[in-house]
Amino acid sequence: MTDTALPPVPDIIRSAYATLVVTDLAEARRFWVDLLGFVVTFEDSSAIYLRGYDELAHHNLILRAGREAAAGPLGFRVRSAADLGRAQAYFGALGCRYERLPAGAVRGLGEVIRVEDPLGFLIDFFDRSDHPERLQQRYDLRRGAEIARFDHFNICVPDVPRAYDYYSGLGFGLSETIEDGQTLYAAWMYRKQTVHDMAFTGGAGPRLHHLGFFAHEAHAVLRICDIIGSLHIEEHIERGPGRHGVSNAFYVYLRDPDGHRLEIYTSDYYTGDPDHPVLRWSVQDPRRRDFWGNAVIPSWYTEASAVLSLDGKLQPVTEIEQQAESAVRVGADGYTAPAGLVE
Amino acid sequence: MTDTALPPVPDIIRSAYATLVVTDLAEARRFWVDLLGFVVTFEDSSAIYLRGYDELAHHNLILRAGREAAAGPLGFRVRSAADLGRAQAYFGALGCRYERLPAGAVRGLGEVIRVEDPLGFLIDFFDRSDHPERLQQRYDLRRGAEIARFDHFNICVPDVPRAYDYYSGLGFGLSETIEDGQTLYAAWMYRKQTVHDMAFTGGAGPRLHHLGFFAHEAHAVLRICDIIGSLHIEEHIERGPGRHGVSNAFYVYLRDPDGHRLEIYTSDYYTGDPDHPVLRWSVQDPRRRDFWGNAVIPSWYTEASAVLSLDGKLQPVTEIEQQAESAVRVGADGYTAPAGLVE
Amino acid sequence: MTDTALPPVPDIIRSAYATLVVTDLAEARRFWVDLLGFVVTFEDSSAIYLRGYDELAHHNLILRAGREAAAGPLGFRVRSAADLGRAQAYFGALGCRYERLPAGAVRGLGEVIRVEDPLGFLIDFFDRSDHPERLQQRYDLRRGAEIARFDHFNICVPDVPRAYDYYSGLGFGLSETIEDGQTLYAAWMYRKQTVHDMAFTGGAGPRLHHLGFFAHEAHAVLRICDIIGSLHIEEHIERGPGRHGVSNAFYVYLRDPDGHRLEIYTSDYYTGDPDHPVLRWSVQDPRRRDFWGNAVIPSWYTEASAVLSLDGKLQPVTEIEQQAESAVRVGADGYTAPAGLVE
């Protein structure tokens, strides 16, 4: 994949949106719009286009009604129309299947190159977006988790080093890892100047582990948890809130009515310097996944969303091909529960 | 205990301080002072007197060096000297052992009536305290968890209804309970105008479950967890942070180097109206202990501090005499872990 | 007023509610309900009964439609029915006009003793209230400033020492003052265990300076300011946000559509100990009114709400009879603007 004979890669600006197939659009709307407070840019009977309050592009998330829950295309914004051509040439040279969708085929966007990438994920590349109304300073409208913008994708892959190599080839920088002498268990990679646009969790794949959305302050995370408790739907909270070791972000993981996982993510740090140093976490440090040492919920390691192929079918899943992070013994049980101070 | 022939009870103002016997005073100082940021009112080679930044009495906590970790006297402030006499007469009539300590015997305080109460706990009643320097507005000194003041005791008792009756007799109001048709599993009772000065956790007792200290805002709780993670001593975080169902407070439970448990506790509500209504939680509501449905750590139900008798020995412990809250099935496993949205 | 021949005073529990006459009830509703997020307990075409999310009594505020903006009765809760009798006897002995209103005359309350007090204010004493639905943990409903409960009254009086003497006689404790060797400029007094239920601002009176409402954390104050900015009605923000020197609370002062002033007030401290020490601020300390030294807005010293007499007319106003705090030179200009670091 690092073959120098490959055509040049597109200049990717950032992770921009995801598509989730949901089995009950009305129920999904109650979760994403009524509860979490996402802004609706557009909706009809088959799909809802959502964004955060700071977002100045058309959408950060497309909810599309379907028979089976799945993750559809993940969208990357590229710098210019020329980068669409570069994407087409690059993935063509890699032997990947792709489509060129005309402007408007994905609502609100210009032309899209839709690729089934070497890892098995559907990826949309686009360079132009409509600008909806600017709502950053409409505090009167803010509700729920007060989502600002899309932050990152996190995907399950059976072979983390392979995913790392592929995204390195696409020009992504590496901010943090979980590893030991033998194994790369997880990696965080970026194009925009944050910790990540894309992260890899070792596991059966291709599957979507979660979508990360940015909120400005920690109290927004506490507030959405409180709202969820008020409504007695606390089963939507899967893990957290807590502080990540990796990324230093304050987080909570939620599950939507179809089981799709999202993260509300605050804090983060600047990674824009060309020599930005990598932070490497030992897989044996119980703080890597939760800086306070709280145990990772088992489902968080094992469950994830199936993804669609270019022809709209569920991609077959390959079991993990490396040592699983959740099987590494950290303290007593492999889930970061330390032996403890008290007998 | 509700015998009308008993003498009048003392007018208790509030829970005010606790005494902890610690096996290594220097190590305890590192935890309570250097890490948590408690203010030292006085210290010598055998004991340290600590308070929060808002506290205007001499101390909220006495750490006393000893061979075996234990909880010593728990201090209640009473209204006046006459109430010391009332305490003496009342506990005498109950057949409890007690001592009358002269002013200064407990440093910083006036006379103290020290009682071994019917539940087996050592209780100090005092009416006068020295006033140390007011530090409420010394933000330049605040560190750690930015503790404001003592908030409450939580004790393990084998028979919660008996503890409830005893404290009702002492004039405590009831704010919240965990119960079902048959059983009172836990209760929160107050003298000052907050949710509680004293709470009961069903379990082997008499033991001290935890000491609750008040902080003003939730970010102080997050900050002390972050500091603990920074120092890689995350085993001191036992449970949380989270939002309580009962009390609505935002909390974290920590364990000191001897295993004594404390809670950093924010939010709370006013209970001063004479007809303040009781909030009764079903033992089957997974939100009662954590409003977000996060599981209670098993050690939180089973571990607690031994307490001292009036002659300085460890009180023998009686096993729980009622249905244990931790044995009630809530969802799948009795620890509030709901069946969950996702298979 | 300290005449020992007076009958015993009623046992006042706390400041509980205020009545505001507003000239446009629909507009007032937009401000207090739609914008600030107060909870409506009851409303009809002539009045709206509002409370905070933590409040367990019927109301904290009555908005009543009228031709002229004014402050109507200020409500104190007393301990028991016997205290209503004590109020009647006490104010009768003082020669004050009063009425005894039957249960329900003030909606949601039991009997009310309505007094025109020696300072010229209408005061309601009540001992019983309906309990509306408990909304403390309905985070899904919280909006605006997320008001928890009523906190305090602040009144303009021409003679602060006289007001202090009168409220001392009623059994109020003193928490803080602004003074110099000659003059008591302002005082904060309490019955519940907070900094105040009642405070005095020297100025033409009787007038209502402001109503204080409690919110749990500082970010709620920032949020309501942000919402107000979003709606481009920033003229409703009169002063702050800031940190008070007196009380240590984080605050903002708003003006409603009729010019009635309210304070959103967070933090505060416990004052329940019988020997709670008084904090005395020098009138020359620029931090007393704003701990960060920001200047007080002139209107904050001069403007206030007229108050009603027992027969529903506006009380005549007496000019200030003592040195005005705003006329004291602090630094250069009398409004806390320090000489400054920079020439």
Added chain:
Amino acid sequence: MTDTALPPVPDIIRSAYATLVVTDLAEARRFWVDLLGFVVTFEDSSAIYLRGYDELAHHNLILRAGREAAAGPLGFRVRSAADLGRAQAYFGALGCRYERLPAGAVRGLGEVIRVEDPLGFLIDFFDRSDHPERLQQRYDLRRGAEIARFDHFNICVPDVPRAYDYYSGLGFGLSETIEDGQTLYAAWMYRKQTVHDMAFTGGAGPRLHHLGFFAHEAHAVLRICDIIGSLHIEEHIERGPGRHGVSNAFYVYLRDPDGHRLEIYTSDYYTGDPDHPVLRWSVQDPRRRDFWGNAVIPSWYTEASAVLSLDGKLQPVTEIEQQAESAVRVGADGYTAPAGLVE
């Protein structure tokens, strides 16, 4: 300046550091280190090198002892060594004086191109920096304002359109402006993906208006104000805290012992998309400088730091050559004080 015959501009990554000449280094250290909590990378008897907790380069601020307070070189990081050459050629072609400093001449950095730019400011371009110890997750060390990193420069220039043209030529994007039909009063421009690396305030210049430092949450801003109040040095707080209309950041402006102004700045938003839309504020909108309508302190418009020339002398200052923003009538007095709701 937009002459196409000019050589290509250097690829600027971000604003990275500033140099302040201070008249008493020990006193400056007390302010910047002891009070604000900046991290010391290096210090000797003539200078102190400071950074925020997230910063992974050598410094964000150099304090240098000198006889007269002034702003020295402002540092921009460029992508690579080739960009140093581009800077040299570009400014040479513009007829600007410059020096090429060897690696280490500015401690911790590689080679530096130091330019006296067309606006009269000293600018350092560098491409390499030492990496000091990573302290992002050393919450145990955080103090004061918990500064994360450098955010932006704000400079006073007599001719804002000229400054805008010059920085446009250097490849800066425009995020926000204050303007009316005739006049550009102020502009915010960026290279990194935030609202700005550089902003222009119309006024006598060249002078440094302020340095902006990023903190993660609003409570860090409140805390440093509280600490300053505690120490009774509130004259260091010049303006705020408040919410900016422009940038939407929560801010406070402080003055150091020499009168140099800094801003603690939180929130901000992402500007990395190539078509990021400009937000244009009317100079008549009272919310542009403070979203809550609070008045701008007059000194904030008029005072600023003198800047050094390449030979170390104070640059002569040219009076403002355009309509002054502070002279525009907004409401009654030109400082955003609206006519007000209340007569």
